[in-house]
Amino acid sequence: MSSEPPVFISAAEVERLLPRASLLLPGLEAALCNFSAGAAGGVEQPLRAVVPVRPHGGFLGVMPAYSAADDALTTKLVTFYEHRGDSAAPSHRATVLLFDPRCGSLRAVLDGTVITAKRTAAVSAIATKLLMPRSAEVLCILGAGVQARSHYEIFTELFPFTEVRLWSRTEQHALRLASSVGGAVRVCGTAREAVVGADVIVTVTMATTPILFGEWVKPGAHVNAVGASRPDWRELDDVLMKSSVLVVDSREAALAESGDVILSGAEIFAELGEVLKGTKPALPEKTTVFKSLGMAVEDTIAAKFVYDAWSAGN
Numbered sequence: 084m085s086s087e088p089p090v091f092i093s094a095a096e097v098e099r100l101l102p103r104a105s106l107l108l109p110g111l112e113a114a115l116c117n118f119s120a121g122a123a124g125g126v127e128q129p130l131r132a133v134v135p136v137r138p139h140g141g142f143l144g145v146m147p148a149y150s151a152a153d154d155a156l157t158t159k160l161v162t163f164y165e166h167r168g169d170s171a172a173p174s175h176r177a178t179v180l181l182f183d184p185r186c187g188s189l190r191a192v193l194d195g196t197v198i199t200a201k202r203t204a205a206v207s208a209i210a211t212k213l214l215m216p217r218s219a220e221v222l223c224i225l226g227a228g229v230q231a232r233s234h235y236e237i238f239t240e241l242f243p244f245t246e247v248r249l250w251s252r253t254e255q256h257a258l259r260l261a262s263s264v265g266g267a268v269r270v271c272g273t274a275r276e277a278v279v280g281a282d283v284i285v286t287v288t289m290a291t292t293p294i295l296f297g298e299w300v301k302p303g304a305h306v307n308a309v310g311a312s313r314p315d316w317r318e319l320d321d322v323l324m325k326s327s328v329l330v331v332d333s334r335e336a337a338l339a340e341s342g343d344v345i346l347s348g349a350e351i352f353a354e355l356g357e358v359l360k361g362t363k364p365a366l367p368e369k370t371t372v373f374k375s376l377g378m379a380v381e382d383t384i385a386a387k388f389v390y391d392a393w394s395a396g397n
């Protein structure tokens with residue numbers, strides 16, 4: 084066990100060592116199954132602590148996890164700010180601390196922003212593979228920030244969509260993202276125009292009231308609801324929440340943190356890990372919502388992947 088000082092792995096290094104979010108898929112699938120297996124799965128992950136920074140419209144989330152299957156121990160510290168003085172600044176910033184699980188010494192401090200973007204999109208892709216209709220052609224992304232880009236990247240890598248639609252409250256942001264991704268993207272003037280007829284919908288906004296309405300959603304479509312991670316924030320309306328089969332990453336987190344789940348009173352059908360393991364059916368012919376809040380163990384898997392790649396090169 085070394086007494087070396089911890090290494091620092093910057094955002095640029097994380098990008099180099101983890102060039103595609105899809106590299107995380109096997110590790111994340113195993114971790115989701117282990118998480119949903121309870122004590123037998125060997126994932127220790129308390130509900131995250133979230134500290135409001137009220138005068139500044141911000142939050143600090145503390146996300147520790149240990150995965151016995153990976154023998155990996157991490158804590159992510161993530162801040163997210165609703166109202167920003169400087170609108171060009173990122174809304175989310177994160178750092179992951181990776182410890183030596185044998186003795187508790189700190190091995191690495193990793194930029195967590197790229198990790199958060201990639202592991203979240205990879206988990207949405209896992210849900211989509213299981214829950215989307217069998218002949219999905221049209222992808223719709225609502226939001227044009229960091230998560231919109233990472234979701235675009237992995238979804239167009241993994242699935243053969245014939246059309247990608249993008250909507251952002253600020254149209255300029257959607258146009259900027261569309262012109263930088265290198266593939267064909269239709270920027271829509273309204274969320275409704277983007278959603279109607281779409282087979283797979285991703286909501287990745289900082290909205291606090293619904294931006295996606297059940298009456299727009301094609302029966303049988305699959306929705307990845309990634310934003311609205313506070314108990315009083317919404318992205319989806321009650322109609323959609325109550326008429327869909329609802330899959331969550333963590334039941335405990337959804338019932339404590341998700342305004343879409345808590346305020347709609349929608350019933351949770353399954354955790355994603357249960358669907359992956361086959362203990363709950365996927366039901367791709369139904370309208371499905373995957374409510375993602377983000378789990379610490381996802382960061383554990385991604386940070387270990389990056390650290391192992393860094394170690395292999397050093």
Ligand SMILES: NC(=O)C1=CN([C@@H]2O[C@H](COP(=O)(O)OP(=O)(O)OC[C@H]3O[C@@H](n4cnc5c(N)ncnc54)[C@H](O)[C@@H]3O)[C@@H](O)[C@H]2O)C=CC1
Nearest residue numbers: 174226227228229230252287288289290310311375376377
């Ligand atoms: N489930 C998970 O694991 C994670 C979820 N998130 C959540 O995903 C969402 C997107 O995160 P990022 O892309 O990093 O943020 P970002 O700040 O890069 O992008 C946010 C997007 O939402 C738009 N927006 C802001 N306020 C809006 C409103 N009231 N109505 C409609 N659009 C609005 C912005 O114009 C921008 O396009 C956030 O809610 C964030 O908290 C982020 C990380 C992990």
Ligand SMILES: O=C([O-])C1=[NH+]CCC1
Nearest residue numbers: 161199312376377378
């Ligand atoms: O999992 C995560 O890192 C987050 N979920 C919502 C805000 C940040």
